[in-house]
Amino acid sequence: MGLLRFNYRSQAIGHYVDITVAYPTDEYSYFDESHPRQHHHTVPGTGKKTPYVPGMKFQTVYLVHGGGDDDSLTYRYTNAELFAQRNHVMLVTPDISNSFGLDTEYGVCYHTFLTEELPVVIQTLFASSPKREDNFIMGYAMGGNAVLGAALLRPDLYAACVDISGGIGMTLDTAKLQEEMTSRHFLEDFKLYTTTFPKPEDIPDSRFNVYAAAKRHKEQGDTLCDFILACGSKEFIRWRVEKDVEILGQLGYNVKYICAEGYDHDFRMWNDYIEIALDKLLPLKRRAILPGE
Secondary structure (H helix, E strand, O other): OEEEEEEEEOOOOOOEEEEEEEEOOOOOOOOOOOOHHHOOEEOOOOOOEEOOOOOOEEOEEEEEOOOOOOOOHHHHHOOHHHHHHHHOOEEEEEOOOOOOOOEOOOOOEHHHHHHHHHHHHHHHHOOEOOOHHHEEEEEEOHHHHHHHHHHHHOOOOOOEEEEEOOOOOOOOOHHHHHHHHOOHHHHHHOHHHHHHOOOHHHHHHOOOOHHHHHHHHHHOOOOOOEEEEEEEOOOOOHHHHHHHHHHHHHHOOOEEEEEEOOOOOOHHHHHHHHHHHHHHHOOOOOOOEOOOO
C-alpha cells in the first residue's frame, strides 16, 4: 500500500489543507502472481501480467476523521491502510478540522470542499474512478455526522455511506438539533458548535436541515445513497444514532444498523468497524478497474 500526505490550497476553505491518500500497490509476497493477494492484471494486447496497467482506476472511499483529530491520526490510531490494501481500494482522508463537514456560519465551506472540490482534485491527481458506483464515504465520531450530511445532501456522489459513532452534528432529527444548541453543554463547553450552525430558530429553513433534503430527494425519485450506521452499545450517543436510523427507515431509505455489543466511543470501535466496513459491508470490487470496464 502506498501512503501519501500532500497539501494544497483549497478554494472552498480559503487556505492550505492536508490530505492523506492510501492507494493500492503491488505487495511483497512469497506467493506467485496467480495468488489472489497479488492483484496482477493482463495488459491488453500483450498477455503480460503486471500489477499496473495504464489507465486503470480504483474504487475510492472518502474516510473522514473525528472531532479534535486530523487526517494523519486516522492512520496512526487505526489499521485503515492495511484494511484498504487487503481490499484493493483507495482511501482519501481530508483534514476537515472541527467543522462537522459543514459550510459553516463563520464562512469556511467544508461541505463544499468535501463534496465538490475534493473529488475533482483526487480524480485529477490519482487513479480514482469518477463513477458514482465506485465512490463511497465513511466517517467516525464527528466524521460520521459529516458523511451522513454529505450523503444526504449529495446522494448523486456516493453509492453508500458508512456512519460510525456519528452522534454530534448533522442529524435528521432537526428538533433535537435545535434543542441541543440551547443546552448548557454546547453553550458553555462546546462553543464551536454554536458558531458552526445558525441560530436554532433558523435551522428548519437553512441548508443544515438535512431531513428536508432527504425527504426532497426521496419524493423527487432521485438516486439515493445506501446507509450503514454503526454504534457501540456503550456509547453515550447511541440514542442519537438510532434516531437517525429510525428516520431514514421512515423516509424509505435503504439503511442497515449495527449495534456493536461491548464497544464504546473510542478507537477500538472505529478501527474494528473501518475493517468490517471495508471487508464486508461495502460493495467493493476488491480489484483495479481496467480500461474499458
